[in-house]
Amino acid sequence: MSAQHNELRVGMVGYAFMGAAHSQAWRTVNRVYDLPLRVRMAAVCGRDESQVAAAADRLGWQSHTTDWRELVARDDIDVIDICTPGDSHAEIAIAALAAGKHVLCEKPLANTVAEAQQMAEAARAAQADGVRSMCGFNYRRVPAVALMRQLVAAGRIGTIRHVRAVYLQDWIVDPDFPLVWRLRKDKAGSGALGDIGAHIIDATQFVTGQRITRLNGLTETFVTERPLPAGSSGLTAAAGGGADGAAPATGAVTVDDAALFMARLDGGAIASYEATRFATGRKNGLRIEINGSLGSVAFDFERMNELEFYDATRPSAEQGFNRIIVTEPEHPYLSAWWPPGHGIGYEHSFTHQARDFVEAVAAGDDPAPSFTDALQVQQVLDAVERSAGLGEWVAVESAFSTAPS
Numbered sequence: 001m002s003a004q005h006n007e008l009r010v011g012m013v014g015y016a017f018m019g020a021a022h023s024q025a026w027r028t029v030n031r032v033y034d035l036p037l038r039v040r041m042a043a044v045c046g047r048d049e050s051q052v053a054a055a056a057d058r059l060g061w062q063s064h065t066t067d068w069r070e071l072v073a074r075d076d077i078d079v080i081d082i083c084t085p086g087d088s089h090a091e092i093a094i095a096a097l098a099a100g101k102h103v104l105c106e107k108p109l110a111n112t113v114a115e116a117q118q119m120a121e122a123a124r125a126a127q128a129d130g131v132r133s134m135c136g137f138n139y140r141r142v143p144a145v146a147l148m149r150q151l152v153a154a155g156r157i158g159t160i161r162h163v164r165a166v167y168l169q170d171w172i173v174d175p176d177f178p179l180v181w182r183l184r185k186d187k188a189g190s191g192a193l194g195d196i197g198a199h200i201i202d203a204t205q206f207v208t209g210q211r212i213t214r215l216n217g218l219t220e221t222f223v224t225e226r227p228l229p230a231g232s233s234g235l236t237a238a239a240g241g242g243a244d245g246a247a248p249a250t251g252a253v254t255v256d257d258a259a260l261f262m263a264r265l266d267g268g269a270i271a272s273y274e275a276t277r278f279a280t281g282r283k284n285g286l287r288i289e290i291n292g293s294l295g296s297v298a299f300d301f302e303r304m305n306e307l308e309f310y311d312a313t314r315p316s317a318e319q320g321f322n323r324i325i326v327t328e329p330e331h332p333y334l335s336a337w338w339p340p341g342h343g344i345g346y347e348h349s350f351t352h353q354a355r356d357f358v359e360a361v362a363a364g365d366d367p368a369p370s371f372t373d374a375l376q377v378q379q380v381l382d383a384v385e386r387s388a389g390l391g392e393w394v395a396v397e398s399a400f401s402t403a404p405s
């Protein structure tokens with residue numbers, strides 16, 4: 001970091017949905033929280049010169065480039081923020097860490113366990129030189145989810161029996177939705193499983209403090225062929241296409257549309273998970289419920305400023321799910337925002353993520369979730385795909401079973 005100016009100079013690679021969310025966070029974090037370092041949005045990187053120049057202007061970046069290697073090599077950049085599709089996470093993160101840059105990398109960490117292992121090893125090696133790294137599982141930074149963890153950690157629901165989590169979307173229900181990168185294994189690694197299933201895996205492990213050890217899963221691809229997007233590169237048409245007005249060329253969907261699995265956690269809980277892009281009518285329906293011996297907590301992203309808490313220790317005549325409005329200053333992250341009852345949104349979780357990252361870098365701490373935490377999520381994703389292929393229970397290889405390096 002630029003010590004003389006107490007600045008943290010960020011270079012971001014990628015500027016689509018996640019790049020826009022991260023840009024909003026970098027723009028606001030110092031205006032909302034009193035932090036020891038001031039973020040400078042130094043540069044944004046993208047492949048197309050005119051598009052990345054427009055993105056720099058729209059999102060508030062001071063400069064732009066089309067070469068991420070140039071960004072990594074600059075000595076006036078302290079942080080590389082990776083907001084690209086998963087097929088480039090490993091190459092960019094490993095180069096950035098080797099160059100002594102702190103790294104924030106979007107989820108899932110990588111497209112394969114092997115890549116995630118290389119990233120986690122590179123992060124551990126860089127740690128010795130004070131280089132910090134974090135994976136961007138933003139939902140753990142929704143205040144109601146962080147409050148869920150506080151209640152569970154305080155024993156308010158007792159021994160955890162059940163973990164129940166779904167992440168439901170419907171943006172590709174239309175078979176004519178084009179074959180975008182999230183539907184290609186070579187770009188995304190997996191489909192709903194890694195894109196949104198990773199979120200509920202991380203969030204439930206974060207809330208419970210327990211890790212998934214064994215699971216039995218299935219995946220499904222409902223629509224196996226889709227029209228190629230305009231200007232597709234690197235794709236071979238599966239059928240059709242051509243200037244004669246025939247049906248647009250199509251390409252094969254090579255990832256899951258939906259994934260379901262049941263699991264055992266290392267603290268004794270049993271769990272069910274569902275991630276799908278075919279839950280017609282559910283736009284971003286992330287729901288988590290944890291049932292314990294003394295009560296339950298339940299979160300629904302469609303009501304993200306609320307948490308339901310059932311306290312079984314209350315007199316039976318008073319029992320029922322208590323709807324906590326999570327907007328009090330004592331609730332996680334909320335002290336910096338609005339007076340009670342006003343609420344916050346999806347984008348605020350990214351500002352909370354940026355705050356935690358900046359505070360950790362300033363303090364010389366390692367932010368969470370680490371690349372090793374994210375590697376463990378990747379191992380769960382891999383186990384679901386192995387189980388789906390075998391049709392049986394499989395063990396989750398654990399990132400934490402290896403001896404600390």
Ligand code: SOE
Pocket residue numbers: 017169195196284
């Ligand atoms: C698409 O499913 C997506 O943009 C995910 O990639 C994000 O992680 C999620 O927060 C919203 O939906």
